[in-house]
Amino acid sequence: MNGRYILAIDQGTSSTRAIIFDERQAIVAISQREFAQHFPLPGRVEHDLADIWNSVVVTSREALQRAGLTAVDLAAIGITNQRETVAVWDRSTSEPIHRAIVWQDRRTTEDCARLEAAGLGEVVRRKAGLLLDPYFSGTKIAWILDNVEGARTRAERGELAFGTIDSFLIWKLTGGRVHKTDATNASRTSLFDIMANRWDDELCAAFRVPRAVLPEVEDCAADFGETDEDFLGAPVLIRGVAGDQQAAALGQACFEPGSIKATYGTGCFLLLQTGSRAVASSHRLLTTVASRLDGKISYALEGSVFVAGAAVQWLRDGLGIIKSSSESGRLAAQADQSQDVVVVPAFTGLGAPYWDASARGAIFGLNRNSGPKELARATLEAVCLQTRDVVEAMAADYDFDPKDAGLKVDGGLAASDWAMQFQADLLGCHVDRPVITETTALGAAWLAAVSVGLWPGQQDYARSWRLERRFDGASDASGTERKYRRWKAAVEATRSFARHGTDG
Secondary structure, eight states, rough: OOOOEEEEEEEEEEEEEEEEEESSSSSEEEEEEEEEOOOOOOTOEEEEEHHHHHHHHHHHHHHHHHOOOOOOEEEEEEEEOOOSEEEEETTTTTTTTSSSEOOOOOOTTEEEEEHTTHHHEEEEEEEOOOSOOOHHHHHHHHHHHHHTTHHHHHTTTTTTEEEEEHHHHHHHHHHOOEEEEHHHHHHHHOOETTTTTTOOOHHHHTTTOOGGGEEEOSSSSSSBBBBOHHHHOOOOBBBEEEEEHHHHHHTTOOOOOEEEEEEEEEEEEEEEEEOOOOOOOOOSSSSEEEEEEEEEEEEEEEEESSHHHHHHIIIISSSOOSSSTTHHHHHHTTSSOOOOOOEEETTTTTOOOOOOBOOOOOEEEOOTOOOOHHHHHHHHHHHHHHHHHHHHHHHHHOOOOOHHHOEEEEEGGGGGGHHHHHHHHHHSEEEEEEEEOOHHHHHHHHHHHHHSSSSOOOHHHHTTEEEEEEEOOOOOOOOHHHHHHHHHHHHHHHHHHHHHTTOO
């Protein structure tokens, strides 16, 4: 190994970032590029895989250039990615047969309901640790195979390949030589038995996904091949892969059971590390793979909030009341505190602990004086209120006290002091923001770097984690408790409205 730097490719829902870290785990250069979101019909969300691939190429090359480095200076590449998003491509041409169906997409809601009615839900919960929901990959794969002419026959003949975005990128980076994924991404497909640690024939048959399309499953720190020379000018080893939320937990050094992190990205995702114990949730959380290292799985409880940063983007792009996402906290701080505006940002349904695919967004408590400031405050509050929903469910499922454990935070919204203080007040515990908030990329970089011996293992790495700011919860919780009661009432009203709509 000659290189002393790590390239982390962070392929997210709305943008791709390429970040270069040095051997001291410091960021040397960053490049970011947004790409188009496609909404062909209500409830449908798609990405053009050519856009995603182009964003990876452009940002990776630009990050190298900004750092003043070349490919030979890189020890390895780590990849982290939006999970559950489905790509299916032709093995011979590497061309996708359909746009990627994004994790937010709800087109298979009725398919999931039929499978639940047929009794598959309990099998999925027991083996995959997941719920039957359009969020996960299994029904999305089947939809593509059923709706692209000839796809199912070609898939059964082994002519097509499926992958979450990590697999698609590995395939493209290696010139079609490697079709692999890691255990964290596999665990989000509904096809992987997280207890037996393998693809499951019963689940594949139930979701009608041919085994021939599935990638090989590796540890998170493993050999995923090396890039073609034309990608960066010289071959580079690919040595780390993890889904974005698991990568963020690794970046936050959440190795010990009871440690918990929240990542505020397009959605908000909380992972509670449970170690070697797979905890079955009684409160509609997910049991998932936190990591697989040296063949050993660590598990986590996860709560998925579908809309977080996307709600702030709605303020910017949909309503036009802010010009940049960073303005939301300043606007919220200026809001009229006497108003009780509540936003339920269920644009693509409600995630944990409700899992209500039919719910849609709503605003409550408007009066004649309500304006942009009140909407901004209520939108940021909604993200934090949903986070409390998940933390309370976790505390009910697992023996831990959030007041003792605290919450590590990262992602775009974590930069808002106003939002993080409200989160701490709402949870009644300390909220810790690290020096490096690019924890998703940091986790992917750590996997690649530890694989090639450039960075330290878990214990030494955890000791290197550095706090930027701690937000302590308010001693008087009366105000936030009232807000939380109103939030629960607003959610129930939103769900009731959706039920009346489906009843006709």
